[in-house]
Amino acid sequence: MTAPSPQGTIHGVGLGPGAQDLMSVRADRLVRGARHIAFFRKAGKPGQARRIVDGMLRADAIEFAMEYPVTTEIPVADPRYNDRLCGFYADCTDHLAALSATGDDVVVLCEGDPFFYGSFMHLHSRLVGIAPVRVVPGITGMSGAWTASGTPITWGEDVLTVLTATMTEDELTRRIRDTDALVVMKIGRHLAKLRRAVAAAGRDDAAWLVEYAAMPDQRVTRLCDADSIAPYFSILLIHGQGRRP
DSSP, X not given: OOOOOOOOOEEEEEOBSSOGGGSOHHHHHHHHHOSEEEEEEETTSOOHHHHHTTTTSOTTOEEEEEEESOSSSSOTTSHXXXXXXXXXXXXHHHHHHHHHHXXXXXXXXXXXXXXXXXXXXXXXXXXXXXXXXXXXXXOOHHHHHHHHHTSOSOOTTOOEEEEETTSOHHHHHHHHHHOSEEEEEOOGGGHHHHHHHHHHTTOGGGEEEEESTTSTTOEEEEGGGXXXXXXXXXXXXXXXXXXXX
């Protein structure tokens, strides 16, 4: 009786905040050696994860672009939003599992760290038990942001809170007021709401906006001086002021 062929491994590879030389040695090795490369992108866009690895892929690499069926066109609270994304992730899972079944490994490119607010998490939860899955951690975008600011984010016993700007304004205000150090992600079109929440919490003077951290067009500005529209790759920081020797 012939033994079944071993399945290929699906690697969720964290690429870090956006610079190739901030990738781990393991991530670099997997990306350069992969025959199958998968990555998320918005329809009609090249994809940020794919941009990060430009020039690194082997000549015969087979690319699988996973294009989101919806981003901001439908409100998150609308049932259609979740339904369409569920179907999308299910289709991506089927494709990756089919590649694994042939014995081929697959590298899924992930911005930052795969287990930190990343789309790969939705594939991971579906693939576990179906195919071998391994995760390569990466430097998070927020780490790249506070490094770009040139100031430590926490001191002594500072409490660090990580929020997403998609939360309600009241909840943002409460949590911003109650923490020592702060990171806010997923800002985009929520910038005006976030500004109001920061002001209501009395933290205007301490807030910084970091755009495109660790990328060529990196920009660090005080929130009060920032543009009215924030690019997708924006992170708000409030640095802790805790105990120091």
